[in-house]
Amino acid sequence: MKTITEDLLSSYLAARFPDWSGVAASNLERLPMGASRETFRFDLAYTDADGAHRERVILRRDPPLSNVDSDRRHEYESYRAIYGQGIPVPRMILLEEDPAHFGGAISLAEDLRGFHNSEYQLQEPAWADRLPRIADEMWSTLGRLAAVPCENLDLSFMTHATPATTAMQELDHWEGQLDANDVGPEPIIRAVIRWLRRNPPPPAQKLAMVHGDYRAGNFLYDDAGKLIAVLDWEMAHMGDPLEDLAWSMARVFSFGKDDRRSGVAPREEAIRIWEAASGLTVDPHAMRWWELAMCVKGQAIWDSCVHAWSSVDEPTVIHAYAAWWLRNAQDRAALELMGKL
Amino acid sequence: MKPAVPAATRFLAGMLRTDVVPHLTDFRAGNAAMTAAMLDMLADEWDVAASRLHSENAALHALLGKCAAFLGEAGPAPLEQSDLRVSALTATNEVLRARIIDLHAAIEENEGGAALEDEIWAVLRDTMETRRVASANF
Numbered sequence: 228m229k230t231i232t233e234d235l236l237s238s239y240l241a242a243r244f245p246d247w248s249g250v251a252a253s254n255l256e257r258l259p260m261g262a263s264r265e266t267f268r269f270d271l272a273y274t275d276a277d278g279a280h281r282e283r284v285i286l287r288r289d290p291p292l293s294n295v296d297s298d299r300r301h302e303y304e305s306y307r308a309i310y311g312q313g314i315p316v317p318r319m320i321l322l323e324e325d326p327a328h329f330g331g332a333i334s335l336a337e338d339l340r341g342f343h344n345s346e347y348q349l350q351e352p353a354w355a356d357r358l359p360r361i362a363d364e365m366w367s368t369l370g371r372l373a374a375v376p377c378e379n380l381d382l383s384f385m386t387h388a389t390p391a392t393t394a395m396q397e398l399d400h401w402e403g404q405l406d407a408n409d410v411g412p413e414p415i416i417r418a419v420i421r422w423l424r425r426n427p428p429p430p431a432q433k434l435a436m437v438h439g440d441y442r443a444g445n446f447l448y449d450d451a452g453k454l455i456a457v458l459d460w461e462m463a464h465m466g467d468p469l470e471d472l473a474w475s476m477a478r479v480f481s482f483g484k485d486d487r488r489s490g491v492a493p494r495e496e497a498i499r500i501w502e503a504a505s506g507l508t509v510d511p512h513a514m515r516w517w518e519l520a521m522c523v524k525g526q527a528i529w530d531s532c533v534h535a536w537s538s539v540d541e542p543t544v545i546h547a548y549a550a551w552w553l554r555n556a557q558d559r560a561a562l563e564l565m566g567k568l
Numbered sequence: 569m570k571p572a573v574p575a576a577t578r579f580l581a582g583m584l585r586t587d588v589v590p591h592l593t594d595f596r597a598g599n600a601a602m603t604a605a606m607l608d609m610l611a612d613e614w615d616v617a618a619s620r621l622h623s624e625n626a627a628l629h630a631l632l633g634k635c636a637a638f639l640g641e642a643g644p645a646p647l648e649q650s651d652l653r654v655s656a657l658t659a660t661n662e663v664l665r666a667r668i669i670d671l672h673a674a675i676e677e678n679e680g681g682a683a684l685e686d687e688i689w690a691v692l693r694d695t696m697e698t699r700r701v702a703s704a705n706f
Contacts (some may be wrong), residue, residue: 259598412665478706
């Protein structure tokens, strides 16, 4: 994979923006964020007709093979679609899809520094008294996302879905990902898939922009526990807002190793906050269906980590780690939801 | 091997955490911390992997026999586990698990298969429990 350097960034941006002068990228560093994309931050200085500027920038690059079937344009357009709709997200700056420049498509966005996004930090005793605030911020933001009218957003780049089709569309997609990234038989998850097909949920109460990976670790928060920005929209799609709620409560993300979902609040409390913010109600059968569907999604992603790790010239530690750490826990979560634990 | 592999890998994991990770930042620190966690998982797995797979294969093979009998199909070939390498046992395990998927699906469609289905779920639960990762969230 091509090495991204400050000189490479400076020369690229100078050519991309001929009105800029004195373009200089500095303090480039790679961040330990996520398994699906490479994330860097750097400082950018330039001068244009308005004067001298200094910006803090996040760069995301598509790897040769990711554990998530998405691309730069999809995430870039997702951020742009939800920006200004009451859901805090960073401002997008630039999309470069030609891999000739950086070895893979990249996007640049504003870097909101000075905040936290660690799911593990939230388990430290010093944060215990702020978890109720975090829970309220986390699930009320998700509820507000569910309430945003889809017709207000430009989601033309996404696969079309309807309230009646979204559940099976998602199941088909993730079963397809399991098949495409087969790393061995999955008798528990395959049984779950059969159950999901025999017991379809009711149509979605409404169609929403679904974040696709909403959990602790994918939003920034400040020292007081206020949510600053929602990150990682690469799996965003049109769908049933219950899908995001189900994913946010997945057992494999219970970082406190107890009943608190995302390591933040009990399941019932998360649902209560979400219902109040979204104006929607959680149908128990539909919720269970989506929680089980999210087990299929999870295992498909962890299996694709194995596939990605085994298939590229430069494997990354996180793909092997995620697969070792999560695959059996995902089976256990599925067994619990099936009432077989 | 002496010192024993689990003890040595746990020692190496601890060294990484205390002597290396604090001197790194961001991406490299994350990689080193995950490497330490993987060494801990390896320590847990090293001693039990072959035994667990050997037992699991026997349980799956017996279950396949019951399922085949219920469905009126030919039973599985005799279980061959003389090669105790983890890779060989894993290959056998995957053949058995693939067959369980097919028979489980067939039994779900068969009235009167509830008791056997319960047995299948029990074996799947047992195989999952014996594979639990100590550091996993669930």
